[in-house]
Structure formats: C-alpha cells, structure tokens
Amino acid sequence: MTSKNDVPRRFAISTRGKTSDKYHRILEAAVSVFARQGVHQSTISQIAKEAGVADGTIYLYFKNKDDILVQFFNYKTKQVFSLFREDVDKADNSIEKLHNLVRRHLEEFQRNKSMAVVYQAVTHENSVVVKPQIREVSKMYLDLVAEIIEKGQEEGSIRRDLYIGLVKRFILGAVESAINNWLHSGGKYDLVSMSDPLIDLFIRGIGNK
Numbered sequence: 593m594t595s596k597n598d599v600p601r602r603f604a605i606s607t608r609g610k611t612s613d614k615y616h617r618i619l620e621a622a623v624s625v626f627a628r629q630g631v632h633q634s635t636i637s638q639i640a641k642e643a644g645v646a647d648g649t650i651y652l653y654f655k656n657k658d659d660i661l662v663q664f665f666n667y668k669t670k671q672v673f674s675l676f677r678e679d680v681d682k683a684d685n686s687i688e689k690l691h692n693l694v695r696r697h698l699e700e701f702q703r704n705k706s707m708a709v710v711y712q713a714v715t716h717e718n719s720v721v722v723k724p725q726i727r728e729v730s731k732m733y734l735d736l737v738a739e740i741i742e743k744g745q746e747e748g749s750i751r752r753d754l755y756i757g758l759v760k761r762f763i764l765g766a767v768e769s770a771i772n773n774w775l776h777s778g779g780k781y782d783l784v785s786m787s788d789p790l791i792d793l794f795i796r797g798i799g800n801k
Contacts, residue, residue: 615653618643619667622660627706631661631714658721661714665725668707672700673732680736686744687795693736694767695787701771702783708771715768734760750795766790 621643625634636657640647654660679692701708714722737760744750770790774783 612653614643614645614649616667618645618650618653619660619664622657623664623704623706623710626661627709631657631710631719661710662722662725664710665722665729669725669729669732673729675700676733676736680740686740686747686749687791689740689743690737690763690794691787691791693740694763694790695784697767698770698784698787702774702779705775705779708775712768712772712775730764733764737763763794766793 618639622634622639625638625642629638634657636650637647639657639660640650643650650660654663676693676696679696680689683689683692701711715726719726738756741750741754741756741759745752745754767790770786771783774781774786
C-alpha cells in the first residue's frame with residue numbers, strides 16, 4: 593500500500609528538474625501555499641493550481657510534499673546565504689559588516705514574506721522534515737557572525753572579554769524576534785527599519801556606562 597505522499601509509479605523524478613523554470617515556479621508556488629495554509633494542511637493539488645501545472649507534473653520534479661519543502665530550503669539557504677556573504681564582504685570593518693548582515697537578513701525576509709512565514713513556522717515547530725537544513729543554515733549564519741565578532745575584537749571595536757558563543761546566539765535570536773514581531777503585526781511596518789536599532793542594541797547594549 594502506498595501513502596498519499598508516495599510518488600505515483602507512472603511518474604519518474606526528472607534529473608533535469610533543478611535547472612528548469614517550472615521547477616522553480618513550483619517551489620515558489622508551494623511556499624505561497626504553505627504560508628497561507630500551513631505545511632500540514634497544504635496539498636499537492638493546491639500547489640499545482642498555484643503553479644499553473646497539472647498535479648502529475650509535480651511528481652516529475654519532486655517525490656512528495658515533504659521533498660518540495662526540503663528542496664526549497666536547500667535552494668533558498670544557498671541563495672540567501674550567498675547574498676549575506678556578498679554584503680558582509682563589501683564592508684571594511686566589523687561594525688559595517690554586522691550592519692550589512694542584519695540589514696540584508698531583514699531585507700530578504702521582507703521581500704519574500706511567504707518564505708519568512710514558512711521559515712519561522714517550521715523553525716519553531718522543530719520540523720523533523722527540514723531539521724538538517726535548519727541546522728545547516730543556522731550554523732552557517734552563526735559562523736558568519738562569529739567571524740565578524742572575532743574581526744571586531746582584533747580591530748578593538750568589540751570587547752575582547754565577550755563569550756562569542758553567547759553573542760552570536762543573542763544576535764541571531766534578536767533578529768529572528770524582530771522578524772516574528774513583524775509577521776505578527778501583519779507586516780504593517782518597514783521591517784528593514786529595525787536594522788539600525790538592532791545594531792545600536794548589539795554595539796551599545798542597554799547600560800548607561
């Protein structure tokens with residue numbers, strides 16, 4: 593017996609899929625549906641309708657709904673992180689690098705609200721399906737922040753007595769909290785406008801000394 597998520601036998605997964613426009617259209621359509629319906633409530637038929645393709649076409653590129661989610665995370669992780677790295681490398685000093693990273697992070701999530709909704713939802717659910725992908729992107733992000741902090745310590749612009757493991761998680765947590773608050777507001781304000789206050793908090797803290 594096959595489950596509803598199994599690949600129908602009459603379809604074979606295409607090896608050319610990842611380079612096709614239809615493949616990417618299905619990915620983007622799926623994330624839009626996931627954001628509206630929730631991942632668990634979404635169906636292949638809804639995704640196909642959103643993408644403007646037949647239900648069976650989905651199975652030429654993906655095994656099932658979970659495979660779509662995994663491949664979207666793999667694709668977006670590489671795409672978005674390359675943008676983060678590009679903006680960080682443009683800056684001359686650690687404070688500018690941190691600002692560029694945070695700003696680009698907020699820009700990308702504001703630009704693709706559906707991605708933000710799905711990412712935040714599956715992260716908080718600790719979804720088993722994309723757990724390896726979430727772990728990978730978190731590590732990449734934390735390593736990049738650690739690199740920036742260490743450079744700042746070398747420059748003398750960031751305190752040397754800080755515990756880097758704590759600092760990098762504080763930064764990631766604060767950025768994700770800002771995104772969550774924006775989503776809960778319905779995206780009613782400019783998320784990117786939070787980048788300067790966040791950097792000010794990171795660098796100056798809340799003390800009066």
